[in-house]
Amino acid sequence: MLVNADLALRAAVTPHQYQWIASPQPGVERVMLDRMGGEKGRATSIVRYAPDSWFPHHPHPGGEEILVLSGTFSEGDTHYPAGWYLRSPPGSCHQPSSAEGAVIFVKLRQMKQDESRPVRVDTRDxxxxxxxxxxxxxxxxxxxxxxxxxxxxxxxxxxxxxxxxxxxxxxxxxxxxxxxxxxxxxxxxxxxxxxxxxxxxxxxxxxxxxxxxxxxxxxxxxxxxx
Incomplete structure (x- = not known):
């Protein structure tokens, strides 16, 4: 799948252009902003978790970057309200979920393979x-x-x-x-x-x-x- 895949070209998506697409996991939808490949491809998305939705524990071989836009996003027993920035390097694993529901901005497989340091920043601080x-x-x-x-x-x-x-x-x-x-x-x-x-x-x-x-x-x- 290719969505705004030519990085040399300008691209823009405004909220009235959002097209919510179901993910493989019930209760989780996403807007594809750019993408190269399928479920395991390079991707930038807005992702919406319904209350009490979750993903099984899984790895991120190319790393994952998240900005929590609303609600509360959780990794296991650690909870991140709106405003948190999470950066997990290639080879990291997690089990994401949201009890109350959340909207997050996500970038997948866009890190250098030698990046190794997790980052967690509370931008409300x-x-x-x-x-x-x-x-x-x-x-x-x-x-x-x-x-x-x-x-x-x-x-x-x-x-x-x-x-x-x-x-x-x-x-x-x-x-x-x-x-x-x-x-x-x-x-x-x-x-x-x-x-x-x-x-x-x-x-x-x-x-x-x-x-x-x-x-x-x-x-x-x-x-x-x-």
């Missing part, structure tokens, strides 16, 4: 936030290639002040605007290298999951990182 380049930032992950953060962008401010070498965004709060196009809360946007002077925060500002650098990591046809 004010001590995690700093001011960088004139706006609030909560760093989530960074290595020699990839940089992930939450960014609070003031109303009308540009998202990128200079050329960017590819980026991926999820609007967590507020909205972004680009000329006549508005990207409201829940919108996902992937941008190829370029300059984007018209991409600005909406009238009430925006909080955005921002990821850069990763689009340069080559992938094989089965979605695994090369």
């Amino acid at each position: 004010v001590s995690r936030w700093t001011v960088r380049n004139g706006r609030e930032c909560c760093p989530l992950f960074s290595d020699d290639i990839e940089h992930v953060s939450l960014e609070r962008i003031p109303a009308g401010a540009t998202v990128f002040g200079a050329q960017v070498e590819g980026a991926e965004m999820l609007v967590v709060e507020g909205s972004l605007r680009e000329r006549e196009q508005e990207y409201e809360r829940g919108s996902w946007v992937r941008l190829p290298p370029g300059t984007y002077p018209d991409l600005v925060a909406g009238r009430f500002g925006a909080c955005v999951y921002l990821k850069t650098g990763h689009l340069a990591i080559p992938v094989s046809l089965d979605g695994a990182s090369c």
